[in-house]
Amino acid sequence: MKLREDQIERYSRQIILPNIGGKGQEKLLNAKVLIIGAGGLGSPCALYLASAGIGKIGIVDSDAVELNNLQRQVLHSTKDVGRPKVESAKDRVNSINPEVEIIPYKMRLTSENILGIIKDYDIIVDGSDNFPTRYLVNDACVFSKKPLSHGGIFRFDGQAITILPGEGACYRCLFPEPPPPGLVPSCQEAGILGAVAGVIGTIQANEALKYILGIGELLTGRLLIFNALDSSFRQVKVPRDPNCLVCSEHPTITKLIDYEEFCQLRRKE
Amino acid sequence: MSIKVRIPTPLQKLTQGKTEVETEGKDIRELIENLEKNFPGIKERICDEKGNVRRFINIYVNEEDVRFLQLDKTSLKDGDEISIIPAIAGG
Numbered sequence: 426m427k428l429r430e431d432q433i434e435r436y437s438r439q440i441i442l443p444n445i446g447g448k449g450q451e452k453l454l455n456a457k458v459l460i461i462g463a464g465g466l467g468s469p470c471a472l473y474l475a476s477a478g479i480g481k482i483g484i485v486d487s488d489a490v491e492l493n494n495l496q497r498q499v500l501h502s503t504k505d506v507g508r509p510k511v512e513s514a515k516d517r518v519n520s521i522n523p524e525v526e527i528i529p530y531k532m533r534l535t536s537e538n539i540l541g542i543i544k545d546y547d548i549i550v551d552g553s554d555n556f557p558t559r560y561l562v563n564d565a566c567v568f569s570k571k572p573l574s575h576g577g578i579f580r581f582d583g584q585a586i587t588i589l590p591g592e593g594a595c596y597r598c599l600f601p602e603p604p605p606p607g608l609v610p611s612c613q614e615a616g617i618l619g620a621v622a623g624v625i626g627t628i629q630a631n632e633a634l635k636y637i638l639g640i641g642e643l644l645t646g647r648l649l650i651f652n653a654l655d656s657s658f659r660q661v662k663v664p665r666d667p668n669c670l671v672c673s674e675h676p677t678i679t680k681l682i683d684y685e686e687f688c689q690l691r692r693k694e
Numbered sequence: 695m696s697i698k699v700r701i702p703t704p705l706q707k708l709t710q711g712k713t714e715v716e717t718e719g720k721d722i723r724e725l726i727e728n729l730e731k732n733f734p735g736i737k738e739r740i741c742d743e744k745g746n747v748r749r750f751i752n753i754y755v756n757e758e759d760v761r762f763l764q765l766d767k768t769s770l771k772d773g774d775e776i777s778i779i780p781a782i783a784g785g
Contacts, residue, residue: 465785582703652713
């Protein structure tokens, strides 16, 4: 693969970086990333990945754009209210970089469909907004040995960790099971500052880029914790759990689980 | 003896909005009991009915998860920093 003149121009500011170069740019142009959720996390992530020249980006989201999304979901515009998010996302991404192939998946992920979707991608970015999907994505990535960038946000807090199945801790090594319904305020009821989504979603894009380029140190085996109010970034260690329910040598979870959806607001939809 | 405990956003209602509190305790179990004395209701948010830390909340001594140390018997010393970190799912 030889970079065209216009590609060299478009990506020149990253091609000149010593760790990237033309070879690195070719890796990005050949890479396939799946983003789960075109919301607060998926928006900045998709924008940076597309701008960097990722060849193929799959975007999974079953929802339509709502006015209250626009405070943080920077992929979508006022004129998009009512449109499927995957369509709005495709238009926005391609207006920045028409070369990126966007594969929209207007659906909710389930134990039935997830393995068939993730198998075509090099790395998965989880920007979903609920525990059932997060555990489904983790388990599916462990079963399929797919790298996963996990990000979560809540009010002024954000968390991120990168999971390389078989090499480092998975999400269940960190938090073995989701909270039971009703115990943790989730989804829309909790509130979120848009910039927090921007910080964490951008970190996820950075992790995906580093993985594809093979540079730097991924956030494996450690959880990054961001607090917007004191502008602090901290890290804690996340060892592999020898008794992990899904990624240890003797897992007790060997099939995908569709946990009950427990966000009351979502259930009413 | 003084141990700093970082309180996660969902529990800050119980600490009158404080993001950090100072307390004492020779181990995690005692620390949680002392937190409960000062901030009634906080224990049942952190622990289940059997007194075990809930499966979607982790407690760290400095950078280390107590699940990989001695759980609630993990001993504490002056100057340790405790973080209570719950799973968060928003996106």
